[in-house]
Every structure is written in structure tokens, then in C-alpha cells.
Amino acid sequence: MSDKPIYVTEPFLPPLEEFIPYLEEIWESKRLTNNGPMHEKLEDALCEYLGVPEIALFNNGTIALLTALKALHITGEVITTPFTFIATSHALTWNGLTPIFVDIDPNTFNIDPSKIEAAITPRTTAILPVHCFGNPCDVEAIQEIADKYNLKVIYDAAHAFGVEDKGGSILRHGNLSAVSFHATKVFNTFEGGAIICHDKKTKQHIKSLKNFGIVDEVTVVAAGINGKMGEVNAAFGLLQLKYIEKAIARRKTADQFYRDKLKNINGISTIDFSSQNKGNSSYFPIIVEDSYSLTRDELFKKLQEHKIMARRYFYPLVTDQPMYRQSNSRKSGVSNFPVSTMIAKKIMCLPIHDQLNIYNQEKILNLIKGELE
Numbered sequence: 262m263s264d265k266p267i268y269v270t271e272p273f274l275p276p277l278e279e280f281i282p283y284l285e286e287i288w289e290s291k292r293l294t295n296n297g298p299m300h301e302k303l304e305d306a307l308c309e310y311l312g313v314p315e316i317a318l319f320n321n322g323t324i325a326l327l328t329a330l331k332a333l334h335i336t337g338e339v340i341t342t343p344f345t346f347i348a349t350s351h352a353l354t355w356n357g358l359t360p361i362f363v364d365i366d367p368n369t370f371n372i373d374p375s376k377i378e379a380a381i382t383p384r385t386t387a388i389l390p391v392h393c394f395g396n397p398c399d400v401e402a403i404q405e406i407a408d409k410y411n412l413k414v415i416y417d418a419a420h421a422f423g424v425e426d427k428g429g430s431i432l433r434h435g436n437l438s439a440v441s442f443h444a445t446k447v448f449n450t451f452e453g454g455a456i457i458c459h460d461k462k463t464k465q466h467i468k469s470l471k472n473f474g475i476v477d478e479v480t481v482v483a484a485g486i487n488g489k490m491g492e493v494n495a496a497f498g499l500l501q502l503k504y505i506e507k508a509i510a511r512r513k514t515a516d517q518f519y520r521d522k523l524k525n526i527n528g529i530s531t532i533d534f535s536s537q538n539k540g541n542s543s544y545f546p547i548i549v550e551d552s553y554s555l556t557r558d559e560l561f562k563k564l565q566e567h568k569i570m571a572r573r574y575f576y577p578l579v580t581d582q583p584m585y586r587q588s589n590s591r592k593s594g595v596s597n598f599p600v601s602t603m604i605a606k607k608i609m610c611l612p613i614h615d616q617l618n619i620y621n622q623e624k625i626l627n628l629i630k631g632e633l634e
């Protein structure tokens with residue numbers, strides 16, 4: 262067996278030789294970027310695969326998020342979660358917006374809708390929830406609040422590629438959703454991302470914003486950005502899409518294997534993703550309870566000593582980073598987010614990806630069970 266580290270995730274890579282014809286086509290066309298043929302084909306293919314009306318590709322998920330906020334002219338304060346990757350709140354800050362953090366639900370790790378209303382002020386214009394680890398937010402409760410207070414909803418759906426609820430893609434909710442196609446994601450284009458929207462007019466606006474605000478050779482209508490996805494990335498997406506069902510199925514097998522074996526370990530719990538949804542097994546978070554024989558950090562270190570590179574997503578909380586400490590995160594030195602604080606202390610994401618084999622999973626489980634030191 263190889264002594265290579267087992268990472269929390271590894272990119273899904275289709276056979277290299279199958280990528281060569283795509284590269285030949287790009288070389289032949291000399292079209293490298295700016296809405297080239299691969300880009301257009303990938304947008305169409307993703308709309309079909311995901312079952313969404315309109316999609317605009319981006320060079321990464323963060324720029325997609327930044328542009329989504331810009332496209333809706335969001336101002337003032339935006340309600341979001343502290344239990345997320347730092348890109349969520351940075352997207353607000355880069356737009357000159359004030360993030361207002363609201364605690365999470367202990368069962369889903371997503372923003373707790375019952376705590377949103379108390380955070381709304383006259384300056385609030387939007388809610389930016391995250392489908393954390395691909396687990397759908399309570400989209401109905403969030404929409405109800407948004408409707409009541411006339412707020413926009415932009416989902417950070419970085420983890421939610423392919424996730425569905427009873428009505429179809431989770432990406433259809435809210436005004437816009439932004440996904441990430443980073444190398445560490447279920448579906449990747451090396452770097453990449455997308456905004457999902459409901460209609461052609463919004464798509465055209467987003468398309469212009471990601472191309473400096475240009476609408477034709479002589480007209481610039483907004484202070485846009487360069488958010489375009491290049492042809493090589495789009496081509497890789499097209500190839501990967503052919504294998505995506507297989508890759509997700511392998512993740513699901515690994516997910517179920519962990520779940521079955523972890524059931525009887527005292528002090529380790531997993532989160533239940535609702536069986537009513539189609540998940541993507543993008544992450545495998547566990548909670549290391551106080552009743553477990555080691556602390557979360559001791560277990561984390563033990564795994565690392567065996568080259569199991571688990572990750573403590575999302576620790577530290579966004580609100581514990583220096584640039585967000587002055588936000589609404591603390592009252593008299595006490596965190597306003599008891600649930601997020603508690604989860605951030607106990608969480609650890611175990612390796613999960615399509616190349617993870619049973620031998621590796623057994624090793625991880627034996628280390629957790631204490632049968633391997």
C-alpha cells in the first residue's frame with residue numbers, strides 16, 4: 262500500500278488521454294477565453310444536468326459570489342453565517358457591505374432561520390445563507406422572512422453541486438445561487454464557479470458584469486470585473502461531466518461505509534442529511550463529543566501522524582478572524598454564536614473523495630476506534 266497522505270479531498274480526474282482531443286480543438290480554434298465554444302457548451306450542458314434555467318460560468322466561486330451581490334445592487338447590511346469558509350464574508354466586505362452574523366442550527370450547521378428576524382435592521386437588504394457541506398438550508402423559512410422584509414436571497418452554494426430537494430435542484434432557490442468548481446469540489450474545473458439565475462435578462466446582466474461591464478464594442482454599462490472562465494477550464498468541465506454520476510456514486514458509497522461503521526463509536530456523531538434530498542457527499546463531517554476518549558484536536562493530530570489529512574472545517578469561525586471580530590460577533594466579550602462556537606470546537610471533516618478505498622477508510626476508522634495507535 263502507498264504511504265501517500267490521504268487528503269480530506271482529492272480532485273476527480275478523468276483519464277488524461279480523453280482530455281487531449283478537447284485541447285486539440287482549442288488549439289485548432291485559437292479561441293482561448295471570452296465566452297468561447299467550450300464555455301458556451303459547458304453552460305448548456307450544466308443547465309441540462311442540473312435542471313436549472315440559466316447559468317453563468319466564472320473563473321472561481323468567490324468572484325461568482327462577489328458578482329452575484331453586485332448584480333442585485335445589494336447595499337448596507339447582509340445577514341449571513343459565521344460557520345463557513347472565509348470567502349462568504351469576504352465577498353460581502355469586498356462589496357463594501359456589512360456582514361451581520363447569525364448563529365446556526367445544531368442539526369444542519371446552516372443559518373438558523375428562527376434567529377434571522379432579530380438581526381434585521383433598516384439597513385438590511387439581503388440574506389446570504391450557505392448550504393453548508395451540501396446540506397440544504399431551510400429555504401422555505403428563509404424565503405418567508407425575505408418576502409416579509411423585502412430582502413434579496415443569495416445562496417452561497419459552493420458545496421451544493423448536484424444537490425436536490427423534492428422539487429429539483431437546490432440551486433433554484435433564492436434570487437441567485439453561486440457555486441464553486443474549485444479543485445476540492447465534487448465537480449471541478451481546476452478553478453471555477455458559476456451563478457445560477459432564473460431568467461435571460463439577469464443572465465445577460467451577469468454576463469456583462471463578469472466581462473468588465475462591457476455590452477458591445479463601444480459600450481460599458483457598469484463597473485464590472487474579469488470573472489470569465491477560460492476554454493481549458495470549460496473543456497475540463499465538459500469532460501468531467503461525463504463521469505460525474507460515477508464520481509458522486511463512489512462518494513456516496515464511502516459516505517455510507519463511514520456512517521455504518523461510526524454508528525457504534527461512543528462520542529462520535531455524524532450529521533444526518535435528510536433522506537428526502539439528493540445529496541452529493543461533498544464532505545464527511547463528524548462531531549467529536551466530550552464523551553469521546555480524545556479531544557477533537559488530539560484526534561486530529563493522531564490522524565495527521567498517520568498521514569490522514571482530515572480538516573477542521575470550519576474552525577476557527579469567521580467571526581474569530583481579526584477582520585470580523587469587531588462585527589456583531591461579541592457582546593461584552595462573549596460570543597453571540599453559542600452553537601457555531603460549540604460546533605467549530607468539535608467538528609472534523611474526514612477524507613472523502615472518489616479515490617478513497619475501503620483499506621484507507623478501515624485505517625481511518627481503526628484510528629478513531631482506538632484499535633490502531
Ligand code: T4K
Nearest residue numbers: 268270271272321322323346348349419441442443444445
Ligand atoms: N463559499 C464556500 C462556503 C466555500 O467553501 C468556498 C471555497 C467558497 C465560497 C469559494 O469558492 P472558490 O473561490 O474557492 O471557488 C479549500 C478550497 O480552496 C476552497 O475552494 C473551499 N471553499 C474550502 C472549503 O477548501 P483549503 O485552504 O482547505 O484548500 P487546500 O489547498 O488546503 O486543499 C484541501 C486539500 O485538498 C489539500 O490538503 C489536498 C487536496 N487538494 C487540494 C488542491 C487545491 C488536492 O488534492 N489537489 C488540489 O489541487 O480551501
